[in-house]
């Protein structure tokens with residue numbers, strides 16, 4: 001066959017995986033219906049901002065390890081077909097399967113007259129039971145039989161934006177929801193070329209693999225909201241400091257130290273969407289999901305801690321100059337999907353404040369939403385200059401090098417709200433320093 005694998009959908013997961021597989025010497029075909037996106041990729045200009053991705057893209061296209069197509073029917077040139085299309089949220093929080101349905105129908109039609117055993121790999125995040133529907137679609141449109149003429153496996157993705165290449169090549173684990181020994185062999189032969197020798201592969205059923213992804217993300221989101229809840233308590237007690245609590249409880253191996261950072265809440269394309277989808281799915285099963293509902297409620301209200309400080313310190317915000325450092329939903333990405341910065345800007349504008357913002361790479365994305373209603377700086381110093389309060393919304397590394405004297409020198413009033421705990425409370429106590437989880 002012309003290709004070893006094909007990726008249907010070159011979004012975050014599809015494109016990162018495609019360049020990583022190609023870098024490992026696998027012959028990859030990337031398929032996407034978006035001509036603009038394909039055009040950028042062909043010009044070696046990644047549509048997603050990710051460390052090292054342009055280098056890998058260039059290498060894999062020049063070495064002819066990665067080819068691109070707009071035609072879904074071309075997937076039949078590859079033995080293993082990864083489904084990496086998006087599964088966005090519907091209004092009620094449940095997942096919208098329109099792209100999955102379309103892709104599985106098109107793959108079904110494409111493989112209909114091809115005498116080859118294909119393995120279709122569901123990498124998109126889907127709720128338990130979806131893969132069964134994908135199989136139904138494939139059988140209906142191809143006239144072929146699952147497990148005999150083709151196989152379907154589930155292989156959820158756990159990569160973090162900003163670290164996508166590293167996570168794709170060196171994941172903590174690979175989960176494979178698989179029903180047949182034949183598919184297991186095919187997938188193992190592929191994965192042994194990509195991952196380290198002792199990588200734990202978790203073999204499970206397709207439905208369990210689907211649920212593992214939701215459980216994984218929902219538990220991480222729960223850790224964050226739990227710490228934000230503890231932060232609220234710490235703020236109310238003299239000498240309270242959520243950082244000290246985090247450090248101590250993180251030493252307990254049963255808890256682990258990661259994802260315990262209190263802040264202004266989680267954003268991004270996954271946590272909010274996946275938690276909502278699991279809630280909607282539980283509802284279908286008549287299972288109470290108060291636990292996850294609380295995770296969302298805490299997250300939705302966490303940014304208000306900024307306004308509690310502003311109300312107390314500045315009173316009415318009309319005409320007050322507020323600067324925001326950090327716009328992306330987290331550092332090392334320009335992604336602003338569900339970013340907390342957007343909620344803060346909206347509320348500040350509702351209160352008629354004058355807003356100036358700076359992000360190392362996400363300014364333009366915010367400009368698309370807020371246009372001229374706020375102003376944009378090209379560095380942190382010009383952003384905080386003349387402002388009456390500076391809010392740290394995203395913990396970009398470069399903000400950490402700002403010193404108390406910089407804020408004193410540049411701001412009209414050195415009032416800081418450290419929404420991500422990037423500064424040392426000892427060094428900043430000479431300023432009006434407020435921070436999440438600090439009493």
Ligand code: UDX
Pocket residue numbers: 157158159160161162217220224258259260261262263264265266267268269270271329330
């Ligand atoms: C997440 C999952 O981590 C990943 O496994 C999955 O494949 C996709 O969703 P991502 O959305 O890229 O990845 O970002 P992540 O690093 O997990 O952070 C999500 C949000 O949580 C960010 O807004 C971040 O600021 C916030 N966060 C993270 C905290 O507030 N505290 C923490 O301790 C960690």
